[in-house]
Amino acid sequence: MLNVDHLGKTYGEGSDAVEAIGDLEFEVRENEFVCIVGPSGCGKTTLLKCMSGLLAPSRGEVRLHDQRIDGPPERMALVFQEYGRSLYPWMSVRQNVAFPLRRKRLGKDEASNLVEQAVESVDLTGFLDRYPWELSGGMQQRVAIARALAYQPEILLMDEPFASVDAQTRADLEDLILEVRRQYGVTVVFVTHDIDESVYLGDRIVVLTPAPTTVQETLDVDLPAARDQLETKELPEFARLRAHVYRSIKRKQPAAEPEHAAA
């Protein structure tokens, strides 16, 4: 569904050139939850910006349904890490979630149904007429997720969305995103630097190398589909995967034999 094809990105020119992404190649399949994990400063955000059409790649391309992405596609939504700067502070929760729907020219009822449904799925129904700055950080990120869901994307990109909330809120948000993903049947690409999070959430994990970034390895997460913060994390397979990803990130050289080649 989404193909990253020999993607490369270099910032600057000549002697000042910084190669952020070397050569990336992987695929995201329909209905998959793919976690992209890598060491800090490995160009994860650059990758996501190229995937969302916000940034033009220097080499290669990203394709959605075999169509080259050269601007933000209509069927894609993006959730940023900085929820506080991604929500419109002069709009209420309802207005924030409804705003991207304006271009879709839906009927009034249809639009407000989508909005209310999305807000309900993130448990914020009682806060529809509040402003983002009246809410806690975790709640603000839920508003941003509701906004993405109401937009009805086929594919949802998330850029370290839970990196700036506290641990408890983070666990709640992780379960929430698994739940709404099931409910909305949306494909998710989730960028994180947290290894536990990537194993807990993902169907598949793409491990990146430090910049200039390439794919270190891709591995399938063989855990039961229904995840639970306690039970899943106690499974031996969870511990094994976690350790594997950890070693994979620590290793500087690309893996000689990836366990599971990218399909």
Added chain:
Amino acid sequence: MTTRRQRLLAAGLEVTVPVLLLVIWGLYSSSGSENSYYFPPLTDILSTFADTWLFERVGSDMVPSLVRMGLGFGIAVVVAISAGLLLGLSAQARRAAAPIVEFLRAIPPPALLPFAILVIGVGNSMKVFIIAFVCIWPILLNTIDGVTGVDPTLRETTRVYGVTPRDRLWRVMLPAASPQIFAGMRTSLSLALILMVISEMVASTNGIGYFVLQSQRTFAIPEMWSGILLLGILGYTLNGVFVLIERRVLRWHRGARASALG
């Protein structure tokens, strides 16, 4: 509780100090010093004020002044915000316009009076033109600043969701820049009052500025003072009204800032 008490104290100070100053002025001016011709007793000024401005000359002088000021300020707001949004969105336009903007705003506005009188005449349009010309710059520059300063994440969010150019302009850029726009408008409002007076002193047959100068020339000193008093009161009131409107419109901004500070 403390904040409530502090607020009461602040409000008390705001009322007490001016009243106290008026009392001192009243006592001093009625004590019969030698300069009392130019500094008539406050009571004289107040009674003249009541005779003149309640409400005999309101229609003939105050209303024309306020209309000129309102028109000039209004035109400036519309022109400056539109131009500011356009310039804010295009770096190229900004670069091209920068020298012109800097040059025009560097001209001391009263220096334009002779030109304006020559070209536009001595009527209302000349005064409105002068007021508008001066009020444009603070609003224009602040609008440009506001638009260029919109948070990158907010811009990217707007792009990702394919917000139409029209919505982007009116529903994202304008509100995002509005705190700065209001700051510029506030500066311009006091400029509007100043230029209203100046333009009416140079070539006019009515208006508060005209009245003050005319009173001085005919040695009607209490009348002159009453006009000055009226200008002060007008400036104070206009600013107060403006602050009230700003608080309402920018409620989100104060809230967001307060929550960001923790």
